[in-house]
Amino acid sequence: MTKPLLIALFLLPSLTVFSQDDLMNMLEEETNNEAKPEKVTATFKAIKLINANTIETTKKKTLDFRITHRFGNMETSNAAGKHTLYGLDNASNIRFSLDYGLTDKLSVGVGRSKTREHIDLNLKYRFLEQKEKGLPVSAAYYTNMAISPVADVPEDKFANRLSYVHQLIIASKITPGISLEVLPTFVHRNYVDKSNLHPKNNSADENDLMALGFGGRFKLTKRFALVADYFMGFSEFRDGDNAYYDALAVGVEIETGGHVFHINLSNSEGIIENDFIPNTRGSWGKEEYKLGFNISRVFTF
């Protein structure tokens, strides 16, 4: 009885030495022991989904040149649609923009839209990063100031040309193929026309507007995805009875090397929050959606 026990006892140390022999196992053990949670990258492909900003910022020392275009209302079932080739003859809005990364988390941008001749200066800062085994979300803060240099401005005051946006972007890459985000958004316009009242509830327009945005990307292949975003407005003045609608856009995203293309349909002609949150007058129900595209080309310095 004691003999086999003794043998076993003394063979034990040599056995443990043998089990270390496999170098790969040793490496794996070490790797597992000090594994840091990896940050989740590429939640979205570009800095914008369709209308909504994404959690992504332009990376350090890169410049993102974007052309965003919205054609006219499609109105497929009536004469207006047929005589403008479903809106292709019209350009509701065009925005050219440049975004530059100061660091990998902080970017600044400038853009110019056709609507209200808006020139917007913006800043985005990503302050939280999703981790593979840890923090489930990423978060960023976006803000802009837009100037409308139109010929006539109420009371001829410069301040009346200005509007501002503050936005929190919370996003999660749920699977490699599905990314979702929510965007609590605040828009302040220095001047609004309060003389027109809502036909039913008699409310007037407001300087401060709140909206909650939702966005998602669903990858079908590595380089092809479905995208959609929606902004739910909280304003008594803005409802269907007063011909105001929430901005809803759906589209596809195609990536080819340094370019990202979006082809989409949206009921808003506004491209920046200062426009599409207060001024979406197109209704999906009345076929007032517009074909649009976004093109992004990234340059590295």
Add this chain to the structure above:
Amino acid sequence: MKTFILSISLLLSVSLSFSQNIYKAVQGEIAFFSETPIENIDAHNTNLKALLNTDNNEIAFVVTNVGFKFEKPLMEEHFNENYMESDKYKVSSFKGTISGDLIEYAKDGEYPVTAKGTLDVHGVSQEREIKGTLIVKGGMITMKSEFNIALKDHKIKIPKVVVQNIAETVKVTVNIDFEKK
């Protein structure tokens, strides 16, 4: 009889634990280079672990795929998202044995070696013979190697639109310093 077994097993365990001459990577870099007329891609990775057993000439190294750093951030994103699929295939590794009959680990010198073993990249294993050099100097061993990886051997697909930007075969450079563990 009892004393005999006792002493044998004691000797065995002691000698075995002393004979483990394992060297560990203290610093190193794995880089790859893709050259085409349009664009060169150069990526470097210092996030690696490697071990060398000088008793049986076994070598193993593991590199974290997201650790490859590129000159352009977009290249890095595409590497991880589209080509290496780093969320699925977290590491690349090599495990093999070096032909080290002529190596004297205790003596300073430079030895040409061939490592024979399994290269695992993008979840696809390939049996490879890789040439390199071992430099022994003052108790430290430096391993240097340069070899090619054909992307199709590891099922890494390059779409037509970027076929002119990415080489079919990339050159890999390994440079690792080992110290005794």
